[in-house]
Amino acid sequence: MNIAEQLLSGILETLSLQIAVIDEAGSIIYVNQSWRAFGLLYGLSLDTDWFGISYLDICRANEDTNQPLLLDGIERVLSGSIAQFTTDYLCHTPTQEPTWLTLHLQPMQTTLADGQLFLLSLTNITHHKQTEDRMSALTLTDPLTGLANRRRLEQFMRDEWSRAIRHQSSLSVMMVDADHFKQLNDSMGHAAGDDCLRQLASILKRYSNRPGDLAARYGGEEFVLVLSQTTQQEAAKIAERIRQKVMALDIRFAGHRLMTVSIGVAALGIQQSQSHKAQHARNQWLNFSEDGNLLLEQADKALYVAKKQGRNRVEVYDKHHRLTVPLSV
Numbered sequence: 225m226n227i228a229e230q231l232l233s234g235i236l237e238t239l240s241l242q243i244a245v246i247d248e249a250g251s252i253i254y255v256n257q258s259w260r261a262f263g264l265l266y267g268l269s270l271d272t273d274w275f276g277i278s279y280l281d282i283c284r285a286n287e288d289t290n291q292p293l294l295l296d297g298i299e300r301v302l303s304g305s306i307a308q309f310t311t312d313y314l315c316h317t318p319t320q321e322p323t324w325l326t327l328h329l330q331p332m333q334t335t336l337a338d339g340q341l342f343l344l345s346l347t348n349i350t351h352h353k354q355t356e357d358r359m360s361a362l363t364l365t366d367p368l369t370g371l372a373n374r375r376r377l378e379q380f381m382r383d384e385w386s387r388a389i390r391h392q393s394s395l396s397v398m399m400v401d402a403d404h405f406k407q408l409n410d411s412m413g414h415a416a417g418d419d420c421l422r423q424l425a426s427i428l429k430r431y432s433n434r435p436g437d438l439a440a441r442y443g444g445e446e447f448v449l450v451l452s453q454t455t456q457q458e459a460a461k462i463a464e465r466i467r468q469k470v471m472a473l474d475i476r477f478a479g480h481r482l483m484t485v486s487i488g489v490a491a492l493g494i495q496q497s498q499s500h501k502a503q504h505a506r507n508q509w510l511n512f513s514e515d516g517n518l519l520l521e522q523a524d525k526a527l528y529v530a531k532k533q534g535r536n537r538v539e540v541y542d543k544h545h546r547l548t549v550p551l552s553v
């Protein structure tokens with residue numbers, strides 16, 4: 225080997241990137257040190273002879289890579305129908321935490337072999353994925369209380385609304401608003417006000433344990449609790465318990481005023497029917513399924529009534545006007 229060749233070989237063997245060179249049939253011609261080291265995680269030795277093994281067969285034999293999209297991408301590059309292919313996949317090795325890998329394949333510019341050669345690289349992107357997950361959790365969380373923020377709530381409502389209609393199950397939401405909070409802030413100070421909001425949030429968190437439940441900060445001193453598979457009556461009972469738990473915090477301000485909340489409850493009712501008319505109406509509702517906001521608006525109207533009626537109370541959206549989706553069975 226001359227100096228340039230030694231240098232090149234040194235670079236390839238030192239790279240953390242896993243590299244393989246494959247031919248038009250997908251057979252491996254070369255793998256670097258990182259590729260061999262990754263093989264250790266599957267119980268292979270560093271001396272494993274990779275030469276001549278079909279990379280396509282390796283992919284087909286592994287659950288993580290036996291995906292139509294991935295195999296199709298590789299085959300299309302090898303046949304020359306696309307110039308290059310990149311995809312991310314989650315790799316479960318038998319011996320370590322799942323690893324996110326980016327697979328990239330493209331033809332090489334070389335005259336070494338009779339046919340075309342291709343450079344295949346696998347880059348570990350687990351660290352980037354974890355950062356991405358942390359960032360997206362941050363953008364969906366309210367920093368003061370740790371509850372979901374409004375953006376997360378909107379996503380969640382859309383999903384739960386269409387799930388409730390599809391599965392013909394009930395869905396309740398409640399809007400919880402601290403009473404006279406401006407006065408509380410004025411008499412106790414903003415920092416103490418923040419602490420009260422955190423205590424209120426932790427009560428709501430306790431009532432949102434199932435996967436279909438969510439406690440969110442809607443804004444300011446207003447919160448929303450979404451309860452899947454919960455009827456209007458059940459939600460009203462929970463709302464009443466929450467109201468009492470807030471009183472039991474025994475937070476006093478402006479002389480002797482007790483911190484309380486007003487709560488508005490609204491629920492999606494289900495009316496089961498086999499009629500053609502009901503089927504038609506159901507399809508119309510399904511088309512309407514992005515509109516979980518309707519329930520929030522109704523809970524907000526009920527909350528307005530609770531405030532008007534003197535605060536520290538639970539109001540349920542008028543049951544004669546509540547949303548009733550006709551569903552076929």
Ligand SMILES: Nc1nc2c(ncn2[C@@H]2O[C@H](COP(=O)(O)OP(=O)(O)OP(=O)(O)O)[C@@H](O)[C@H]2O)c(=O)[nH]1
Nearest residue numbers: 402403404405406407409414415417418444445531
């Ligand atoms: N400490 C604190 N206060 C907040 C926060 N967000 C909103 N607020 C305060 O909450 C108060 C809400 O006031 P209003 O909308 O008048 O409502 P209220 O005084 O609770 O009156 P009612 O809702 O009618 O009982 C305002 O003074 C806001 O400054 C926050 O993050 N921390």
